[in-house]
Amino acid sequence: EAQVTQNPRYLITVTGKKLTVTCSQNMNHEYMSWYRQDPGLGLRQIYYSMNVEVTDKGDVPEGYKVSRKEKRNFPLILESPSPNQTSLYFCATSRAGAYEQYFGPGTRLTVT
Amino acid sequence: GENVEQHPSTLSVQEGDSAVIKCTYSDSASNYFPWYKQELGKRPQLIIDIRSNVGEKKDQRIAVTLNKTAKHFSLHITETQPEDSAVYFCAASKGFGNEKLTFGTGTRLTIIP
Numbered sequence: 001e002a003q004v005t006q007n008p009r010y011l012i013t014v015t016g017k018k019l020t021v022t023c024s025q026n027m028n029h030e031y032m033s034w035y036r037q038d039p040g041l042g043l044r045q046i047y048y049s050m051n052v053e054v055t056d057k058g059d060v061p062e063g064y065k066v067s068r069k070e071k072r073n074f075p076l077i078l079e080s081p082s083p084n085q086t087s088l089y090f091c092a093t094s095r096a097g098a099y100e101q102y103f104g105p106g107t108r109l110t111v112t
Numbered sequence: 113g114e115n116v117e118q119h120p121s122t123l124s125v126q127e128g129d130s131a132v133i134k135c136t137y138s139d140s141a142s143n144y145f146p147w148y149k150q151e152l153g154k155r156p157q158l159i160i161d162i163r164s165n166v167g168e169k170k171d172q173r174i175a176v177t178l179n180k181t182a183k184h185f186s187l188h189i190t191e192t193q194p195e196d197s198a199v200y201f202c203a204a205s206k207g208f209g210n211e212k213l214t215f216g217t218g219t220r221l222t223i224i225p
Contacts, residue, residue: 041217043201059113101213
């Protein structure tokens, strides 16, 4: 079954404590992206990756890091989380040359 | 960069009536315009999309129209049903849509039985 998985699904943490949200896909898709969703602001792209070792900033990259060492995985790293990073995070994937993005189930992050 | 504006932010329609959601974009180089539906607590899912070489596309009860000159595109849902209640997002991209996709702020559609 084609899947995009994210872990954890829910996380409550404290300011400054480094965390990683994982994203994994089994569809052999080249493109992977991270979005954050906030009420009234829609979905905003944080980072995207066009293939292994190729990443680029989206619209709101400040405070986030990513890496793409393997095709199937695209972790999102918050080195020093702050309360303004409290949000719902989605990973999305798509095939090169295709249009549709497939979203993961989402990770709800709360930073206190 | 690209800016996508979406209106209205909330929309309530009687079951069976039509709903229209409108989006405008700023970058004339954008050439791909998808619409995503997000049900409560779920992930966004693509429902229809249109490319810049097409003016209109239909899929059963939903349709999307694109006016490149005016830089706006719209989602039309006819014969609305309770399961159409959701948040709808428009988006725009210059590439295949999977590189840099800029979303609108969303429209919460409520179908009144």
